[in-house]
Amino acid sequence: MNKKSIALPFSVLLSSSLVLSACGGSTSSGGGQPTDKDQAPVELTLNTLSYGTQFPDDNNPVVKEFEKRTNTKLKIDWVPVTTSEDKFKVLYASGNLPDVTFVEDLNDSQIRGLIKQGVFWDLTPYIKDYPNLMNPNLAEMWEIAKIEGKNYSIPRYYPTHGGGVFPMLRKDWLDKLGMEVPETLDEFYEALKAFKEKDPDGNGVDDTIGYSAGLAYMGFIYNVFNDTQGAWKLRDGKLYPIITEDASRDALLWLKKAYEDGLFPPDFAILKFSQINDILHSGKAGGGGYAMNNSLTRTQEIRKIDPEANLIPLAYLKGPEGNEYVPSGAPFYGHFLVPKKVPEEKLKAILGFMDFGYSQEGSDLATYGIPDVHYKMENGQRIPTEQAKKDLVADAMHYFFHPLGDEIVLGDPSTTTPEIFERNVQILEERKKVKVDYPSLGLVSDANTKLMPDIKQKVDDMRTKVVLGQVTIEAYDEFIEKLKQDADLQKIVKEMNEAYQQKLASQ
Numbered sequence: 001m002n003k004k005s006i007a008l009p010f011s012v013l014l015s016s017s018l019v020l021s022a023c024g025g026s027t028s029s030g031g032g033q034p035t036d037k038d039q040a041p042v043e044l045t046l047n048t049l050s051y052g053t054q055f056p057d058d059n060n061p062v063v064k065e066f067e068k069r070t071n072t073k074l075k076i077d078w079v080p081v082t083t084s085e086d087k088f089k090v091l092y093a094s095g096n097l098p099d100v101t102f103v104e105d106l107n108d109s110q111i112r113g114l115i116k117q118g119v120f121w122d123l124t125p126y127i128k129d130y131p132n133l134m135n136p137n138l139a140e141m142w143e144i145a146k147i148e149g150k151n152y153s154i155p156r157y158y159p160t161h162g163g164g165v166f167p168m169l170r171k172d173w174l175d176k177l178g179m180e181v182p183e184t185l186d187e188f189y190e191a192l193k194a195f196k197e198k199d200p201d202g203n204g205v206d207d208t209i210g211y212s213a214g215l216a217y218m219g220f221i222y223n224v225f226n227d228t229q230g231a232w233k234l235r236d237g238k239l240y241p242i243i244t245e246d247a248s249r250d251a252l253l254w255l256k257k258a259y260e261d262g263l264f265p266p267d268f269a270i271l272k273f274s275q276i277n278d279i280l281h282s283g284k285a286g287g288g289g290y291a292m293n294n295s296l297t298r299t300q301e302i303r304k305i306d307p308e309a310n311l312i313p314l315a316y317l318k319g320p321e322g323n324e325y326v327p328s329g330a331p332f333y334g335h336f337l338v339p340k341k342v343p344e345e346k347l348k349a350i351l352g353f354m355d356f357g358y359s360q361e362g363s364d365l366a367t368y369g370i371p372d373v374h375y376k377m378e379n380g381q382r383i384p385t386e387q388a389k390k391d392l393v394a395d396a397m398h399y400f401f402h403p404l405g406d407e408i409v410l411g412d413p414s415t416t417t418p419e420i421f422e423r424n425v426q427i428l429e430e431r432k433k434v435k436v437d438y439p440s441l442g443l444v445s446d447a448n449t450k451l452m453p454d455i456k457q458k459v460d461d462m463r464t465k466v467v468l469g470q471v472t473i474e475a476y477d478e479f480i481e482k483l484k485q486d487a488d489l490q491k492i493v494k495e496m497n498e499a500y501q502q503k504l505a506s507q
């Protein structure tokens, strides 16, 4: 369920485009609430999702510094991503929630049920008192995170662009073959075909493939064809699920042809994520689909085999109508909720803690640790110290507070050359200029939450059979016509359109 792979960068150039792009207006420092040094620290229990394999203890210096700055005593449960799904489910069901609990998706039916039952605080009347939470650059984040007009969560910031599965290609192979970086679907196709057929690794053996992916990681093709973000498309003022759209049929045929031309691995339909990565890292594939920061980490992996390797993330792909597409999403990933059993005074202390985390100072502390202890400044760059590793800075408070800029999607500049890093900064800027409607963003329907997973599974199975040539496209057409009449799908469509109309009315 982890939609975004989070490879946290560490040392980061202090160029204005990074630090200030998302939250340039954030100037106030310290917490929103003045901490009274005479008052005893407020004890808080919290949990969050951790991508680490080691977990900070209560004496971790970064955690301690957060305590000092927010007059709190923190008891943190770091929930490892490998077991998080079950653990959170059990925790929510038990009702034995900490003062602050992480929730990956507010649209999860269990969480929605708890919110409806009034288990969590409605934060709407409180958050306006916290200047860093009210940073104008975060206004969209709060708006999109609303449920029926109310904010029940403190969203965890995440950049809108640079995440999501989108192609990155071997620039060194493109250069060798005298090809430009593709901008259209057709050029993309031609590049993959050349990677397959023109011996880009120069060993005289027919041993390369175009693109290392499984069918599950090709969803962007459907979005390019449908000219929309997400699983829904706005047509004639009405929302339609893209699974039943004609444009999705075209996308499916594109994928089928690419598969038949050998541009993907032979076991395309069943490949696991780790296998896809292995193929790319083996230096025999022309690219793969990942969030942008992967272009640096995966280039490093391929360079163990081929020192010339250089993955370039595409800025966008143009669809058949000339429309540009690149993934973009909500300006957050995950949320923190406070159960109603927490007294109001403590709730205010929690919001003070969150407000500090959303200040530039708090964000820097969470991301890089303590100045001169965990990093030293050299030529405008933060260089991590050995102590930073010992103190698990990269696996501590930033699981609460992501950096308030693009660092998380750009990756760690110390893992590449300044030229390639700057190139990626420019690509991200280009991506930000691509405006694609995301009409279903923030919309919630119970029917969609409950019934869509089954429908989606059936559609995926059908698409796989078409690509593999096990059923005809005519059989697919019949299937889609039937699906349009399906009572469950019609219920979902009705509810989603109601939610969309409500959203329009509330704007």
Ligand SMILES: [Ca+2]
Residues within 6 Å of the ligand: 199, 200, 201, 202, 203, 204, 205, 206, 207, 208
């Ligand atoms: Ca070859």
